[in-house]
Amino acid sequence: MPEIPAARAKDLEHIFYPKSVAVLGTNRVVGTVPYDIFANILRDNFQGIVYPVSPKERSVAGVRAYKYVLDIPDPVDLAILVFPSTVCNLALEQCGQKGVKAAIIISAGFREIGGAGIQREEEIKAIAKKHNISFIGPNCLGVINTDPLSHLNASFARKMPAEGNIAFLSQSGALCTAVLDYAQAKHIGFSKFVSFGNKANINELDLMRYLKNDPKTKVILVYLEEITDGAGLMNVAHEIITETGKPILVLKSGRTREGAAAAASHTGSLAGSDEVCDAALKQAGVIRCTTVEEMFNTAIALAYQPLPRGNRVAIITNAGGPGVLATDAAVAQKLSLATFSPETLEVYKKSLPATANIKNPVDVIGDARADRYKVALGSALKDVNVDGVLVILTPQSMTDIENIAREVCNTIGQFDKPAYASFMGEKDVAAGISILQQRSIPHYVLPESMCRAFAGALFFKNYREMKPEDLQVFSSVQKEKAGSVLQGALNAGRKYLPEEESVKILEAYGLPTLLSGLAKSGADAAAIGERIGFPVVMKVVSDDIVHKFDVKGVVLDIRSRTQAEEAYDSIISDIGKVMPDAKIKGIYVQRMVTKGEEVILGVKRDPSFGAVIMFGLGGLFVEVFRDVSFRVAPVGPRSASEMIREIKAYDMLAGARGKKPRDIRSVEECIQRLSKLALDFPEIKELDINPLIVNDEGGGCYVADARIML
Amino acid sequence: MDKAEIKKRVEKVIAQVLKIDPKEITPNANFAFDLGADSMQSIELIAAFEEEFNIQMDEQKAREVQTVEGAVDFIAGYLK
Secondary structure: OOOOHHHHHHHHHHHHOOOOOEEEEEOOOOOHHHHHHHHHHHHOOOOOOEEOOOOOOEEOEEEOEEEOOOHHOOOEEEEOOOOOOOHHHHHHHHHHOOOOOOEEEEEOOHHHOOOHHHHHHHHHHHHHHHHEEEEEOOOOOOOOOOOOOOOOEEEEOOOOOOOOEEEEEEEEEHHHHHHHHHHHHHHOEEEEEEEEEOOOOOOOHHHHHHHOOOOOOOOEEEEEOOOOHHHHHHHHHHHHHHOOOOOOEEEEEOOOHHHHHOOOOOHHOOOOHHHHHHHHHHHOOOOEOOOOHHHHHHHHHHHOOOOOOOOEEEEEEEHHHHHHHHHHHHHOOEEEEOOOOOOHHHHHHHHHOOEOOOOEEEOOOOOOOOHHHHHHHHHHHHHOOOOEEEEEEOOOOOOOOOHHHHHHHHHHOOOOOEEEEEEOHHHHHHHHHHHHOOOOOOOOOOOOHHHHHHHHHHHHHHHHHHOOOOOOOOOOOOOOHHHHHHHHHHHHOOOOOEEHHHHHHHHOOOEEEOOOOEEOOHHHHHHHHHHHHHEEEEEEOOOOOOOOOOOOOOEEEEOOOOHHHHHHHHHHHHHHHHHOOOOOOOEEEOOOOOOOOEEEEEEEOOOEEEEEEEEOOOHHHHHHHOEEEEEEOOHHHHHHHHHHHHOOOHHHHOOOOHHOOHHHHHHHHHHHHHHHHHHHHHOOOOOEEEEEEEOOOOEEEEEEEEEEEO | HHHHHHHHHHHHHHHHHHOOOOHHHOOOOOOOOOOOOOOOHHHHHHHHHHHHHOOOOOOHHHHOOOEEHHHHHHHHHHOO
């Protein structure tokens, strides 16, 4: 991924650390956006100089105002535009003349309203380009930098958040205000807080690249309503994660399948934009969250605590029920309950009451006070068999909540191992929770959220440690051969490649295909059958017929010359009845494979992420359960293996209930070859191999049917 | 009514509604950018022009007028 260009980095520096700011279009009306933005900068102790620019006011909030930005005698680093959208062009033009290099355009009334708004946005983009101005917005809440060196609240948020190490980037301004309120109540601070609105100039990728090098930011959160450059997002995220170890959490709204409805192939209909987005983000190491709460639950774990070394957790609780709930939740998140070392068990035996359960989950009993939590937590954190500790408290009459909270904080602080807490309840535990939150101990209302956050942190740790995947080189690939078949179809203006041509392309890329031939007569079919060996399957070949089964265009299990001749005649005659105008090129005679597991492989061209490879088990599993996996190409050997293993029906291939395992390695190779094909030929819009028949281990697999859409 | 008269009365209305010194009002002045009219004042201006000239303007089109000179021309169109 290219680094952020120096000029853009400098402009972003002007946005976050300006020495002087001008607010263009401010006024004296308290409670309006133009006034509040100026007042927030002033009130929140901005470390630079701020100038109000107001056409008719002599002063704003007691500060001398200028009619135009051009009237300000000193240089201006950052302009904040709060004018009506109709005159932002005039304001930005003057900024250009003044030599301002960065701007935040708060005003709404641009692309988001359509019509004239689109034109206005294009105009400000052109002005910015002419004067080399980088800008955030339009249609945004603004920018906050809590770094004491700047302490800039260039937003109309009600309050400036506390300083912290979490950066939040949001496409929605309204969500920003809600998030600020939510975070304040939970004592969560921020390093940078950006509402980027219509992202007409600076987008989320620019901001993420900037945050990569921001020493104040440890965790990056992004709220997106649309992903315009999926491939770019994957690259930036991967680079930030692997190079700087900063986790990225994305909350992406719009989890619908509408886009998939019109797709022509299986892969198309299964690979809805959200499923692809899910897979792509995971592939890039991004933690995708489904709610704001989940996002912050995971973010505080990553921002406040060290990463877990593994999945072995100790649960410490003062009540049995919540301990069981936590155990269930941990197992559901693929965590395991740690087995304590003999030393730990010895300490527990000596220090905890005889009635306490000293095996994991450790129940320190309802009358536990701070001393018991201290010994249970400290010993667990010390134990080499424990990767992290989950502390649970329920408020019982003898529970000294606040003291326990303090002891938990003190003990956790002594170890370089993650520990999270769940003080269950609300009113009685509030003071204890507040102590935990103020001391930056991740707190969760429920043990389930706590386990999910731990799993999120573990996913990130594992991703960071994963070695880069080397792509396999396939020397036998005949790119030109495949290209000439595709070109032939493109020259003829065809959008659909029938099986016969699709198979040729797959063959050129080394995918195992079955012996076959194209018959032009019954005698032809019989001869081909004899040559390739019976049994065979016969299928009609016609550009006019996509779903061959529906028009009786397929006959299976043909075992002799006579049957082949009869099948030829029956296919021609049946199609003649239902589709008399269909132009039939011939009948495709193919060796029939009767044993093996049917799987489906596919390619879909996603507008944002590019070529996406799909894998699933055939039949009901794909049709009804949508049990499929995706990866954005290129797919290497490890990813191919993961794709196969992550479907729910994997056991069917691995050899469930005494069955022999199938040849999974051959499928892995097919996935990688397909990935190469998809990358080599962007003109392939969708591709289905349905089914790919997988034999027992060592027996390989075969493409039994395929089609390609251009 | 001739253009000079319209201009004089337009400037008077602008000064009253926006509470500004008439000297600041130039033909090319933009209501929002130069004279500081906010969205509410833009609507007030339209109403005040209608009252001053006893005309009924197309509000949508009137709101597209951005300068003093533009307002004079726009109102003149109604007085023909």
